[in-house]
Amino acid sequence: MIDIIILGATGSIGKQxxxxxxxxxxxNLIGFxxxxxxxxxxxxxxxxxxVKAIGINDSKIASIIEERYKNSLSIFKGEKANIELINCxxxxxxxxxxxxxxxxxxxxxxxxxxxxxxxxxKETIVVGGELFKKYCKQYDATIYPVDSEHxxxxxxxxxFDKDEINKIVIxxxxxxxxxxxxxxxxxxTINDVLNHPTWKMGAKITVDCATMINKAFEVIEASxxxxxxxxxxxxxxxDQSLIHAGLRTVDDSLVLESGPNxxxxxxxxxxxxxxxxxxxxxxxxxxxENNPLTFRTFDEKRYPIFNFTLDAFKKGGTALxxxxxxxxxxxxxxxxxxxKYTNIYDVIRQTFNRCRIAPVDYxxxxxxxxxxxxDEAIKVIESL
Numbered sequence: 522m523i524d525i526i527i528l529g530a531t532g533s534i535g536k537q538x539x540x541x542x543x544x545x546x547x548x549n550l551i552g553f554x555x556x557x558x559x560x561x562x563x564x565x566x567x568x569x570x571x572v573k574a575i576g577i578n579d580s581k582i583a584s585i586i587e588e589r590y591k592n593s594l595s596i597f598k599g600e601k602a603n604i605e606l607i608n609c610x611x612x613x614x615x616x617x618x619x620x621x622x623x624x625x626x627x628x629x630x631x632x633x634x635x636x637x638x639x640x641x642x643k644e645t646i647v648v649g650g651e652l653f654k655k656y657c658k659q660y661d662a663t664i665y666p667v668d669s670e671h672x673x674x675x676x677x678x679x680x681f682d683k684d685e686i687n688k689i690v691i692x693x694x695x696x697x698x699x700x701x702x703x704x705x706x707x708x709x710t711i712n713d714v715l716n717h718p719t720w721k722m723g724a725k726i727t728v729d730c731a732t733m734i735n736k737a738f739e740v741i742e743a744s745x746x747x748x749x750x751x752x753x754x755x756x757x758x759x760d761q762s763l764i765h766a767g768l769r770t771v772d773d774s775l776v777l778e779s780g781p782n783x784x785x786x787x788x789x790x791x792x793x794x795x796x797x798x799x800x801x802x803x804x805x806x807x808x809x810e811n812n813p814l815t816f817r818t819f820d821e822k823r824y825p826i827f828n829f830t831l832d833a834f835k836k837g838g839t840a841l842x843x844x845x846x847x848x849x850x851x852x853x854x855x856x857x858x859x860x861k862y863t864n865i866y867d868v869i870r871q872t873f874n875r876c877r878i879a880p881v882d883y884x885x886x887x888x889x890x891x892x893x894x895x896d897e898a899i900k901v902i903e904s905l
Contacts, residue, residue, distance in 0.1 A: 523792070524551045527616045528576075528603050528627055530565060531558035533723045534618035534641045534667065537784050539565060541792065544801045548792060552610060554578070554603050554619075559585050566590065574609055576602030578623075603627040607634060616667070616791070617642045620725055621849050622891055625649060629884055632662045639791040641667040643735075646742045648842045648891070652881050654745060665791035666746055670739055672787030673765035673778035675795060678747060681768060681776075689749055690767035690775070691739055692759040694719050695817065696731035698862075699760075703823060709862040711855070719762035719782050728852045732865055733823075734844075737830035741841070744834075751831060758817045763806060779814075781806050826866050829873075838878045839890035846894035847872035847901075854902050864905055872898040 525542065529535045530553035542548045550569045554576035555562045563586070566572055574595035577583040583598040590596065597605040604627055607615060611634040617624050624642030629649070631638045633656070640646070646653055657664060666672055670691045678689070697716045698709055714731045715724055722730070729735035740754050757767065767777040780786055781804050789800045808814070821828060826848075833840040851868035854860045860868065875897050881887055 522547060522549045523614055524549050524610070525614045525616060525792070526550075526552040526606060526610060527618060528554045528606075528624065529556075529618035529620065529642075531555040531561040532618055532620055533721065533726075534784060534788070535616075536561070538616055538618060538788050538792075539568075541785055541788055541800070543568060545792075551613065552576075552606050554597075554606055557582050562586065563589075566594075574606055576606040578602055604630045607631050607636065612636055614792075615639065616788075617645065618667075620723055622648065622845055625887065625891075626884065629653075629656055632656045632660050632664075635660060635662075637663045637665065639665040639667050639788075643668065643738050643742050644845055646745050647738045648845050648887055650745060650837070650841060650881065652884065652887065664746070665795055666742070667784075667787050667791050668739060668742070669762075669765045669782070669784065669787050671743060671746060671766075672790050673780075674743060674747060676790075676797075677766060677768050677776060677778050679795075681770070685770050686768050687771050687773075688753050688755050688769040689743060689747065690755045690757050690769060690777075691736070691743060692757045692762070692764050692766060693733065693736045693819075694730065694760060694762045695758055695823075696733065697727065698731045698823070699817070706823075707861050707863040711858070714855075714862060718760070720784075724856055725849070725852055728855065728865070729848070731862075733827040734830055734848055734869075736824075737827045737834075738845075740831065741834050751834065756819060756827075758819050760815045760817065761813075763814060779806060826869060829866070829870065833873060836878055838880050839876075839886065840873075840878045842887050842890035843873050843876045843878070843894040844869060846891040847898040850895050850898035850902065860902060860905060864902075867905065868898055868901050871901045875901070 542550050552574040556578045559582045576597040580598050607630050615631045615636045616639040617628050618641045622644050625645050628645035715727050717727050762782040764777050764779045785800050789798050833844050847869045851865040876894050
């Protein structure tokens with residue numbers, strides 16, 4: 522039985538991981554962290570009596586849990602709760618399902634502790650960049666990507682020699698606004714943006730899918746994880762999200778990995794040591810006249826953030842920390858009705874132009890750049 526810790530257990534990815542563990546005799550949940558959803562956390566504690574420790578980001582919420590479990594659980598509180606839990610069980614399998622830049626430090630800590638790291642937090646790789654690669658080499662890290670696209674690429678790449686591959690392909694649905702009138706994008710409401718056509722996800726990542734910054738991050742993630750240059754990675758716009766990734770081979774064949782758009786599949790693949798395994802109650806993918814696969818051309822005018830982000834990646838250093846932090850602030854402002862949807866790009870672009878790109882030698886360099894960019898993004902929003 523494999524002991525597992527889940528960081529961000531009450532979020533979208535975390536909940537699906539919990540359902541997998543509940544349906545299997547192979548995995549043992551011994552610890553998890555969460556932010557504020559204490560009702561969901563209490564449910565997990567009731568269902569998994571083997572849990573030994575939890576981490577709670579919100580100290581006020583922690584007091585609620587402590588009243589009931591102070592004598593039976595180790596409880597870590599505050600902004601370092603994720604790291605303290607990881608350090609308590611060094612070497613344990615860790616799923617990082619945290620959203621946004623809060624997941625960066627815990628990933629690096631898990632790598633240092635020789636944990637197998639199943640990684641759903643793309644910021645770790647995108648922002649971490651060369652430092653992430655350095656840590657992986659120094660600590661001989663085992664990283665299992667959990668994104669559906671990167672999990673699919675892992676499956677495909679294991680079947681080919683590198684000299685057989687011309688390009689790797691990542692698919693994109695185009696997000697909730699793919700059919701929205703371009704001239705009216707500035708009027709897109711929160712409900713419009715959160716209505717993703719194929720995936721059920723948290724609010725932040727759903728907005729990032731609409732702007733396609735999420736897809737730019739996934740291209741960068743693939744570049745870092747699989748050691749392919751950006752110009753060898755192609756994005757294929759695919760409406761149904763049933764094709765997850767592909768390879769263009771040197772003989773001009775296109776090899777595709779398709780399957781149901783169910784995140785439990787890549788999660789189970791990671792939990793099983795990157796080997797395929799049957800997942801309970803997954804809908805069978807049927808290809809027929811009632812279930813067509815359709816594609817569309819990438820529209821730069823609809824998704825200006827995409828190429829802007831890839832260009833920033835090429836500058837190296839703290840460039841992606843600036844992009845990431847400003848995106849987080851801008852998306853939160855949009856979700857709080859403080860700015861328009863189209864202002865998200867304005868905030869990112871202006872913040873990036875105001876901040877200095879610095880070299881990255883230590884994790885502290887990244888964290889400082891993130892804080893500086895956040896502060897600058899807030900100023901940009903106030904000036905709009």
